[in-house]
Amino acid sequence: xxxxxxxxxxxxxxxxxxxxxxxxxxxxxxxxxxxxxxxxxxxxxxxxxxxxxxxxxxxxxxxxxxxxxxxx
Numbered sequence: 001x002x003x004x005x006x007x008x009x010x011x012x013x014x015x016x017x018x019x020x021x022x023x024x025x026x027x028x029x030x031x032x033x034x035x036x037x038x039x040x041x042x043x044x045x046x047x048x049x050x051x052x053x054x055x056x057x058x059x060x061x062x063x064x065x066x067x068x069x070x071x072x
Contacts, residue, residue, distance in 0.1 A: 004046070004047075004048070004049060005051070010051055013051065014046050014048075014051065014057075017052065017054050017057045018044050018046070018057060018061070021054070021058045021060075021061035021062075022044070022061055022065075024058070025058075025061055025062055025065055026065070028062070028065040029065050029068055029069050029072070031069070032068075032070075032072045033069075033072055036072060038072070040068070040072070042068070
């Protein structure tokens with residue numbers, strides 16, 4: 001498998017940004033799921049070709065969590 005980010009420090013930074021963005025916004029999804037008996041599994045895949053800023057990751061995470069919450 002090819003890696004978009006060749007340096008481990010870059011891969012770890014993207015993982016860290018993604019985890020933090022999810023941690024700060026997970027209530028969006030949790031509030032939508034609290035009335036449901038269903039559970040979901042989520043995996044986030046980075047398709048960016050360069051490092052993203054936290055603001056971009058946060059905005060993208062908000063967008064996807066809102067979409068998932070609307071479906072749930």
